[in-house]
Amino acid sequence: MRINNLKGTYKTILNKTNYKKELESFNWFNDFVKHSDVLIDSVVETPLNQILSNNLSVSLHTSGDKSIDALYLYRLKNKAEESSIKDYLRGSLPNGLHVDKRRYNANDIYEIVLPQSDNYYVSFTSGILIVSKSSLLVEKSIRQVQSAISLLDDTSFNLVLKTMGQSDDANLFVNFNRIPDALLPLFDRSYYPELKGLKFFGSWAEFDVNIKDDKLLLNGFISSNENQNKLNQIFKDCSPQYSKISKVIPANSGLILAYTYNKSVKLKNNLNTYLKNNNLQSDYKKGFSNGNSEGLIFELMDSEFALVDANINSLSPKEGSFLVLKTKSENRAKSSLSKLFNKPLKETSFYQLDKQTKIAIYKNDRENDFTNIFKHLLPYTPSKYFSFYNNHIFFANTKESLKQILYANILGKTIHYNSYNKIFSENFASKQNVYFYCNLANVAKHFNPKPKCTLLNPNAEQKEALNNFYGLGIQLATNNNMLYSNICIQHNPSRSQEPQTIWQSKLDSSVHFKPSIVLNHYTKEKEILIQDLSNKVYLITPDGRILWEKKLNKPILSDIYQIDFYKNNKLQYLFNTEDRIYLLDRNGNNVERYPINLSNKATNGLALFDYDKNKIYRIFIATADHKTQVYDKKGSIITGWKASKSEHIVSQEIQHIRNNGNDYIIYADENRNYILNRRGETRLTIKDDFSRNKLSSVFCVNNKLVTTDTYANIRFIDLKDGNVTTKNLLNTELSHYFTMVSKGSETSYILVTQNKVMIYNNKFKEMASIDIKGTLALHADIYQFSSTDYKIGVYDEENKKIFLINKDGSFYKNFPLKGSSRFSIGFLTKKKSNFNLIVGGENNYLYNYTVQ
Structure with missing residues (x-):
């Protein structure tokens, strides 16, 4: 290897690479740093310091059959540089250095004893400074210079020498005829036949070496004698x-x-x-x-x-x-x-x-x-x-x-x-x-x-370090009578954080839509309905296979509802975009006269009500002309709905609540709440009305409707008289999401802001406040794991992470996980051992995690 600037390259490795920490897991790197530190510290204030900015050539040589020795060669700039170094070695040396000298073939060989390190042998010949820990290797180098035979006589070596770059960090030369013997000490002898196979690459190669902050790059040519390079012969004229x-x-x-x-x-x-x-x-x-x-x-x-x-x-x-x-x-x-x-x-x-x-x-x-x-x-x-x-x-x-x-x-x-x-x-x-x-x-x-x-x-430590590299890649291509090569070792610590999923299914585009777990009415197992950002809808099996895909013209606004359109226990998928209502069968085909074109753009996702559980469905949807429209399952407008226009746009999904035998159709615009009966007539007039938070649903507890206003305070609407009471929580105008869980006497109120999840008990005492270092989507999904145990699901849009939070505010085990959408949890198959968590992932994948 030829290193153009030893000190500069050394500093680059130590100070400018992102993978130094990983390299420090290996003894060979620490030995390299230790010996380099000793060498540089020992010569920094001496004439030897001059050579650290010179070109350095390092060659590796087998010594017996168990070790490899290194030879360091410095091309000195002039006689004066050589003389100053010799004078230094002959003089009084600092730092406890000691030098002995002997003659060999008319050359002086200096033995330098470094404190806490091996001895080095130094000699000078033909303007070259020779250094090695092996005195025999120094002697061989002197004899080589004095001989009439040179590596430059090797035609194959000369070919690659001419391709050498001049401005790279280093140039690496590989002798494939010698490599098997050089590598053998690292392996068991039984590997020697495989190592000998390296000879077939060629005889000599030159690689220009470039050290980058996140990778090591080598590129260059491999040459050979005519009958030696196996690959060149096999790929001759195969471009x-x-x-x-x-x-x-x-x-x-x-x-x-x-x-x-x-x-x-x-x-x-x-x-x-x-x-x-x-x-x-x-x-x-x-x-x-x-x-x-x-x-x-x-x-x-x-x-x-x-x-x-x-x-x-x-x-x-x-x-x-x-x-x-x-x-x-x-x-x-x-x-x-x-x-x-x-x-x-x-x-x-x-x-x-x-x-x-x-x-x-x-x-x-x-x-x-x-x-x-x-x-x-x-x-x-x-x-x-x-x-x-x-x-x-x-x-x-x-x-x-x-x-x-x-x-x-x-x-x-x-x-x-x-x-x-x-x-x-x-x-x-x-x-x-x-x-x-x-x-x-x-x-x-x-x-x-x-x-x-x-x-x-x-x-274990080294495996963890290696896991922070994406890998090693070697590419070869024929080029006349040589092979051109590209080699890369890429550092990528984020690779070690790849999600450990049951499966990942490839879609055409990324997912920000909450996956819907739907029922297969034939197998009674579950499937997944999802839409990607290209507006393509997919139905996916429990094993992750795409059954069908269907392109829509717009994003889906609503949840995915399943209805029994024909009352034959076969289910279809109902949803809407801003301009259409769709009903698809399980093969992705439109049902009857669907899709239904809307006369005005929808401003919310449709709501589906089956008042008496008799499959007489009602579809509610708000439109840009301030109307709320009601359709039957066939897509016909119900003429008995008499609701007046809202004052402003309705963006939240319309809700139906039944309490004490009465039906309440509930929605809100930015200034007013509407509580109607089935015919669209006012059922309850709210006294002291308020602006409901646009991301807050309405719940019914103890004959009262519960929601939050735009100041993140809880509002209670009494269904008997329309009186409104307030419980201050945050009392500040703040974008937030509100939901609640009520089981028996236990009630939890949950607020989500961009970076926090807050849980309050039924006495409005804050039981937990979870800070998230990111930007949360303003939504929380509640998952009921048992009759008394629920989890809260939130999604960090900034860092593409999903969180499952226990009701006491702690993270569920193994969370957060990678994900790029809201997620659904449920059993996909009849073998109910663990829950499945379905979420959008990176690189256009849909992830299926297991949740125990």
Whole structure:
């Protein structure tokens, strides 16, 4: 490695990177800091300080078979600089330094004894300062300079040397012929065959290194001798391509090795050429079950394939891995496989998510044929079972692994849509031949249980540190006779806070609408009805699969009501936008004459009343012309409703309350409250009327209506005489939401402001005040967990968090959670072990959490 400014680079790592804390979890980094501190502190007031701003080259060398030694080379600026350093070493040294000198091949070698550190050996030759902890390595360097042979004689090295950038933080040179031996001390010897595979990348590589505050970037070229670079031979004339395979790779994948090319027949021919050049073709041809196998497999392949570890926790890496091939078409691929198997394809089982989703699983009768091809391109080939989905074939060694992959695709939970992956992908070129990705947090399970490197066998603290990195990515693309490479390690601590959900279902847009848990009248289980910001409505199964979607012209204003329109125990979905009332059946189709066009824009969400529980429905809605309209279930206006116009706009949902045998239709505008009977006539005249808070519902307790005014004070309206009494709470003009819970003698009054939730008892004593560091949506949902236990649900719009609050003001366990909407809680299936919490999530996902 060539470092352009040692002191500057050192300060950048320590002071300008966001991931210093994570690096400090590893001993090798702390050793680096310790030794660098000793070196810099020891020379800061000496002539040696001059070299810290010079170009430094560091090379690593194997020493025996158990260690690696480093050699540091400084190009001195002139003879004067060399002389001043030599004079310093010969003189009286401060800080307890001691120097011994000896001669070697007409050169002086100085042994510097540093306090509390290893000794260093120093020499000068041809204007270069040589430093190492190994005296043998210094001697080898002196002999190298004096010899007639130089690294510059290596054609492959010279090619990459010419591509070296001059203004980067550092330049890294890698000798692939030496790397296996250099890395072996970090691994068990059984890994040596895999390490030797690195030689096939080429002979030399140069990477320009740039240290950023949130990532480490390397890019450069790999060169090789003509027959050495395996990838260059296999991808000869296979130009780099745009890759789309991330659209089918599960978002939780830990390892990805993807190949992209333009012609599968060219890939086949190049593989054969490579095998022939390396005397491997004969065994390769013998490995097929018949002479057509190779051609049929390449025939079904289109332009990319990938080996993926899908992070299925219950399975080992190889059991949880899969191979995905993009096909030209599913039908053509099935035809090719039938010819390969010499019989029609016959499914062995099915993956059935629900009654509507059934995907066939097949047994691969030519497993060895696939292994024979892909063993030259991949570390291993999972291929025992396979399934088709979206013009791709997924191969895996277990049916369970295959089901997990299909489930992720059905829900759209793939890495392509992951926001962190989108940020990560911006570090790479748009076209590629090879892409490798590693989730650093899960890297340990892919290595020997007891490697000698703590980076590969991290402890709990180190695992937590690695989890703050999104991952390591390596991209390769052919470029004439070399490979161009991009490498990135991305720091992303927010990734460690990804929600731990049962499932996440991909929508077209984000969700700010409260999900509605609705009843499936066939299965008696629950489903989810949701609308996204593009005004698309979705019906989603308990497993997260989208049953149907329907585009509306406007956002939904109301709650989702279910009615039995035909009185046949089959349910439909009723709701409104500002210009229409909709009634959809469970297949998403409009019922009869719906949607009903409104003559004026709706100013509130519709209210549905079934006065006598006989399915004679009444639909109430307020409009911009100050009218309140009443419809029957068929969408016809009820002529018997005689209500006068309101003085101002009605924005709150109209309410129906029955008390002592009387019906009260209740709503309010900004100045006045209206309490009417079923015909729209005034049932109760309020004495000393008040301005009701526009986000406060009305409740009935002990023959009194309860709500709040615009000053966040509770108002009681006596249903006997219309008298109004007041209980001051906040007594200040403040935007707020009010609700209450009344069970027997226990009553709780709940106020929500932008950053606080307040709970009062029936004597109006404040029992809890919960401060939220964010901006709360002015709403609170009440969830009744039992006859005596309720929870309060609120949503922080600023930080995209949801809170479930106990009635004593404490947070329910495991909250807050990530979420970007109000949420619903209920049982989705008949197996009522835990509640399901459904909420909008980031990146256009709908989240399903479990709540115990």
